[in-house]
Amino acid sequence: MFRLIVLCLLFVTAVDVQAHLIVKDAWVREAPPRARTLAMFLQLTNHDDKTINIVSASSEQFEKVEIHKTSFKNGMMRMQRIESLEMSPNEVAVMKPGGLHIMLVKPARVFKAGDQINIKLHLASGKKKTVRALVRGKAPMTPMQNDHGHSH
Amino acid sequence: MGRLIGIFIFLAGAGLTYYGFTMLDREPPEPELPAHLEGVIIESPPTVLPAFSLLDQNGNEFDNDSLEGKWSFLFFGYTNCPDVCPTSMTVMAGLNKKQDLKDFNYIFATVDPKRDTVAQIKDFVSFFNPGFIGLTGEKVEIDKFREPLGIIYDFEGDTSSEDYVVTHFAAIYLLDPRGRMRAYVLPPHDVPRVYEAMKFIYEYYENQ
Numbered sequence: 001m002f003r004l005i006v007l008c009l010l011f012v013t014a015v016d017v018q019a020h021l022i023v024k025d026a027w028v029r030e031a032p033p034r035a036r037t038l039a040m041f042l043q044l045t046n047h048d049d050k051t052i053n054i055v056s057a058s059s060e061q062f063e064k065v066e067i068h069k070t071s072f073k074n075g076m077m078r079m080q081r082i083e084s085l086e087m088s089p090n091e092v093a094v095m096k097p098g099g100l101h102i103m104l105v106k107p108a109r110v111f112k113a114g115d116q117i118n119i120k121l122h123l124a125s126g127k128k129k130t131v132r133a134l135v136r137g138k139a140p141m142t143p144m145q146n147d148h149g150h151s152h
Numbered sequence: 153m154g155r156l157i158g159i160f161i162f163l164a165g166a167g168l169t170y171y172g173f174t175m176l177d178r179e180p181p182e183p184e185l186p187a188h189l190e191g192v193i194i195e196s197p198p199t200v201l202p203a204f205s206l207l208d209q210n211g212n213e214f215d216n217d218s219l220e221g222k223w224s225f226l227f228f229g230y231t232n233c234p235d236v237c238p239t240s241m242t243v244m245a246g247l248n249k250k251q252d253l254k255d256f257n258y259i260f261a262t263v264d265p266k267r268d269t270v271a272q273i274k275d276f277v278s279f280f281n282p283g284f285i286g287l288t289g290e291k292v293e294i295d296k297f298r299e300p301l302g303i304i305y306d307f308e309g310d311t312s313s314e315d316y317v318v319t320h321f322a323a324i325y326l327l328d329p330r331g332r333m334r335a336y337v338l339p340p341h342d343v344p345r346v347y348e349a350m351k352f353i354y355e356y357y358e359n360q
Contacts, residue, residue, distance in 0.1 A: 029238060032231070032279035034272055036314070039234035064315075070235045075191075075338040076304070077236045077322035097239045098340040104234075105315070 020048040021087075021121070026133035028104070029097075030113045038111065039068075040102040040119065040133050041095045046087040053124035054085040063106035065119050070098055079103075084124070113137030183356040185349070191338035192349040193323075198332035204296040206261070206289035209274035214287055219331030223354055224257035226325040228303045230264035230318045231276040236339065240324060241280040246343035248281055252351060257327075261287040263305040263320050265294060301325060301333055326350055328357060 026042035046052045057065040067082040082100070087093055095101050102119065111117060113135050121129040182196035201216060208214040225244055229237035241260065247253050260277050262268035265288045268276075273286035288294070302321060309316030323336040324346055335353045337346050 029234075031234070031238065032275045034231075034275040035234075036232050037234040039238075068235070072322070072339050075321050075323050076319060077339060078319040079233075079235065079308075079317045097235055101235050 020046070020127075021052055021123070021129045022047055023129070023131050026131050028111070028117050028133050028135045030111070030135050030137045033110050036106055038062075038104040038107060038117075039097075040104060040117065040131075041097065042102070042131065042133065043095070044087065044093040046089055046091050049089050051089065052087045054087070054121050055083075055124050056122040057102060057119055058122065059104065059117070059119040061108050061111075061117055062104045062119075063108075064104075066103045066105070067100065068103045069100050072098070111135050180357065180360040183353060185352065189345065189349050189352070192335065192353075193338070194335045194353060195333055198328060198334050199300050200332050201300055202296050204293050206287045206293055206297060207270055209270065209277055209284075209286035211270045214285070216331050219257070219327055219329075221329050222255065222257050223329055224259055224325075224327040224331075225253075225350070226259045226261065226301075226327055227322075228261050228263055228298060228301075228305075228320060229322065230262055230320070231268050231272050232264070233318065236322055238280075240322060240339065240341050241277075241284075243341040243343050243346055244284070244324065245280045247347055247350065248283070250347055250351075253347070253354075258284045259287060260284060261294070261297065263294065263298065263303065264307075264318055265289060265291055266311075267314065301336075324350075326353060 022045040024043040024045070026040065028038055028040045031038045044054075054067065057067065059065050067085055069080050069082050071078050071080065085093065085100075093100060104117070104119070114137075115135045117133050117135060119131050119133075121131060123129065179197045182194055185192055185194070201219075203216055206214045208218075225247060227237075227240050227244060229240070231237070237260075244258050244260075248256075248258055258281065260273070262273060268288050270288060273288050277284040277286035287297075305318055305320035307316050307318055322339040324339075324341060325333055326335045326337075328334050334357060335349070337349050
């Protein structure tokens with residue numbers, strides 16, 4: 001009985017940890033077969049009452065995973081590495097083309113549309129958050145859902 | 153008297169010929185863009201490119217003559233670019249689906265020839281559209297091509313490794329059938345805006 005309670009407690013704790021950082025609409029843009037880098041886009045929401053700090057990221061499918069930010073100034077495109085992404089309570093971080101993205105460097109193999117890519121976000125607290133994303137082919141600028149509206 | 157008439161006819165003919173030639177080459181007034189189109193720059197008179205010699209995605213020579221006879225869209229970038237270059241290339245692929253822009257050259261040119269070999273360029277452009285042209289070559293030749301267009305770039309990170317990023321000017325250019333740059337659209341790009349701007353400018357000059 002005691003063991004069961006402990007198990008239940010562990011389960012509740014585990015769910016709780018996962019719930020702090022909510023991941024939505026994660027996808028990876030399909031890239032040419034020889035591409036050395038891919039970009040993942042997603043939406044993160046901090047559902048914790050404390051600030052969450054994402055300090056690094058990793059994946060078994062890539063040599064390196066980094067958070068990057070694209071910015072435009074007078075027609076110049078610049079990509080900068082974000083060392084850590086701090087999110088205050090209830091803050092939403094939208095990663096989309098032309099802005100924040102997760103850069104996946106040196107894939108272990110070629111990923112095609114429909115493949116799944118898993119990464120881990122490492123938080124300053126020591127916790128890790130797993131993100132699962134599907135590779136989308138020839139991705140349009142806007143998420144797929146938005147495109148359906150026009151075709152009707 | 154007969155000689156005078158002869159001279160007169162000669163002068164009139166020469167004048168008409170001269171007038172004809174200037175008419176051919178006379179720069180039409182700069183078109184007025186619809187006010188809602190932002191980040192669209194028209195070059196009037198157009199920018200003429202100096203002689204350059206690059207390699208296309210099949211390793212064939214690509215020079216000024218290769219731009220003759222067709223309108224072209226041109227975008228500079230590097231194939232290791234995960235976000236902006238694929239977005240702009242996807243927009244170029246979207247323009248290519250428009251019936252009135254089908255008969256254009258669609259060109260991607262690298263600013264990173266060290267990593268972007270002919271094979272790498274072919275892999276990149278054909279992913280977006282097998283009919284697209286990809287250009288690389290000697291740095292000095294790329295410089296001749298990009299400098300007059302105002303393409304500036306900067307490497308960030310360790311360029312002796314494979315891991316560096318390139319900050320670069322990321323406009324989509326419009327070149328006329330004489331290989332002269334007529335206009336460019338600043339990023340970020342989306343199909344409706346770039347299509348409207350390019351169609352407007354291209355049709356204006358076609359109808360002159």
